[in-house]
Amino acid sequence: MNFHHVSVLRQETIDNLITDPDGIYVDCTLGGGGHSRALAGRLSAKATLIGLDQDKDAIAAATERLKDTACRRILVQRNFRYLPDVLDELGIEKVDGVMFDLGVSSYQLDTPERGFSYMQDGPLDMRMDRDQKRSAYDIVNGYSQADLYRIIKTYGEERWAKRIAAFIVEARREKPLERTEELVQVIKKAIPAGARKDGPHPAKRTFQAIRIEVNDELGILHDSLEHAAQRLKPGGRLCVITFHSLEDRIAKQTLRLLATDCICPPDMPVCTCHHHAILKVKRQPILPSQEELDTNPRARSAKLRVGVRK
Ligand SMILES: C[S@@+](CC[C@H](N)C(=O)[O-])C[C@H]1O[C@@H](n2cnc3c(N)ncnc32)[C@H](O)[C@@H]1O
Secondary structure (H helix, E strand, C coil): CCCCCCCCCHHHHHHHHCCCCCCEEEECCCCCCHHHHHHHCCCCCCCEEEEEECCHHHHHHHHHHCCCCCCEEEEEECCHHHHHHHHHHHCCCCEEEEEEECCCCHHHHHCHHHCCCCCCCCECCCCCCCCCCCCHHHHHHHCCHHHHHHHHHHHHCCCCHHHHHHHHHHHHHHCCCCEHHHHHHHHHHHCCHHHHCCCCCCCHHHHHHHHHHHHCCCCCHHHHHHHHHHCEEEEEEEEEEECCHHHHHHHHHHHHHHCCCCCCCCCCCCCCCCCCCCEEECCCCECCCHHHHHHCHHHCCCEEEEEEEC
8 A cells, every 4th residue: 555645734733732742642633644753753752642543544554654653652543533532441531732634635535446536537435434334425326416415515615516416316317326437427517618617627526525424524523623622731732734614614613612711692791601711722823834835735725723722
């Protein structure tokens, strides 16, 4: 397996994450272990690095990449929504830092058999965790037209969502769509030629939408970030890298909420919510440098948000 992935905002993330070189750190999205490798390189032999990924291939690649690092390493194939359970099982109450580098890896995108790519033909799959039942096939062939429209519109922010949903339903009447290339052809037919001329690949937004739905990427984000923040020691850091506006909105709003004391409606005479801020956050996200943008086009839309536990 050739696990190709160039880590985004690597230095910036590690610089913000580490407060104690002997501490306990969690990488919730190991991928190829790029961030973790850089992190481990700055930790002592007394430190612990816990790495999670729901993709078996990522665990295998990261295990290899991290094998000669000094710190204690615990790599687990698990969805990060279960971070509190993983820490409980390890008997770890609080940690010094937690990072998330959201979305898919280049390896997942560029491996046709994983079915994420609209550029190379493969089965309609898109599962990060291949033990999971629901795949892109089930969504494309099983969702009602209204549900297809809803996800393509909401998660893809696709202007032609209505037509694409209708064309998918029409195409699958003959036989189920099985390959990514078949879906790409249906999407191309649905989008008028004039609108297809400029801009990104016509299937980009629909593929993003289906991928988000298959992996419930946005549904689990708010709670996962909150759980991670709750497990930080005072002064501990939460670092989140996002790659599109929907993801970033959830990260921004969650961090802002965790940094707010009272969340009662403004006309409430006394506080009844008893909400207490547990984080301090910087308003502005950290963006990739020009140098990084010049060498890694995937960094274009990346934003790093950092929270510091009170
Ligand atoms: C952008 S890649 C991470 C790359 C990594 N930081 C590096 O430098 O090599 C995102 C990884 O997160 C994993 N992932 C996404 N959502 C996840 C979730 N809810 N739970 C666990 N892993 C997840 C994906 O399988 C993928 O391997």
